[in-house]
Amino acid sequence: MADRQIVRGELIGDRFVLDSPLGKGAFGAVWKATDRQNGDAIVAVKLLFDKYRQDKKMMGRFLQEAKILARLQHPGIARSIAWDAEGPDAYLAMEYIEGETLDQKFEGNSRDNSPIPKEGIAWICDQLCAAISHAHQQNVVHRDLKPRNVMVNKRGARPFVKVLDFGIAKILVGSEIDPTTVGRVLGALLYSSPEQICCKPID
Numbered sequence: 001m002a003d004r005q006i007v008r009g010e011l012i013g014d015r016f017v018l019d020s021p022l023g024k025g026a027f028g029a030v031w032k033a034t035d036r037q038n039g040d041a042i043v044a045v046k047l048l049f050d051k052y053r054q055d056k057k058m059m060g061r062f063l064q065e066a067k068i069l070a071r072l073q074h075p076g077i078a079r080s081i082a083w084d085a086e087g088p089d090a091y092l093a094m095e096y097i098e099g100e101t102l103d104q105k106f107e108g109n110s111r112d113n114s115p116i117p118k119e120g121i122a123w124i125c126d127q128l129c130a131a132i133s134h135a136h137q138q139n140v141v142h143r144d145l146k147p148r149n150v151m152v153n154k155r156g157a158r159p160f161v162k163v164l165d166f167g168i169a170k171i172l173v174g175s176e177i178d179p180t181t182v183g184r185v186l187g188a189l190l191y192s193s194p195e196q197i198c199c200k201p202i203d
Helices: 055-071 102-111 118-137
Strands: 016-024 028-037 041-048 080-084 091-095 149-150 159-161
Touching: 016 041, 041 149, 055 080, 055 091, 102 149, 118 159
Parallel strands: none
Antiparallel strands: 016 028, 028 041, 041 091, 080 091, 149 159
16 A cells, blocks of 8 residues: 655644654654644654555554553653544544653753763653653553653753654553564663563563
């Protein structure tokens, strides 16, 4: 199935009007959009490429991310707004976050020779731990936590930390291994736990 051309102004789910692309990955694209059912609030809409609609594994992963975000209600985690996989588009609408990724922040501070103070690093770590702890309390392990998947404020804005992208997160059931990923290493190698790299049970 060929992917159709997504254009500005397109209406998704009879609710979200696409405005501008925010990013594109191997499996889908993320657009900035307005929510007509919520006073034209700005949101981010993740669209799964059409060619993966018939891929049971990809659809399962997409649906799992949507369900995981729906159960994770924490100020340090990007909030889910709506999702659908049955209509003409498989989409996941999320809170739009104005800022930059943590790796972008590090790079910018490095270029300007203005390292983040120790107190700032400690605060970021504290916020990250609170968000991930909440996920763990809901029996969810992120499996791809890295600077690129953490959004922070731009300079001069009110500080915040938001964890993004639960696309390969796992819902724990005791200590079972997800049968769809046995023998496969998911996530960024430099940020993976030893048991994740060795394909052992993750807790």
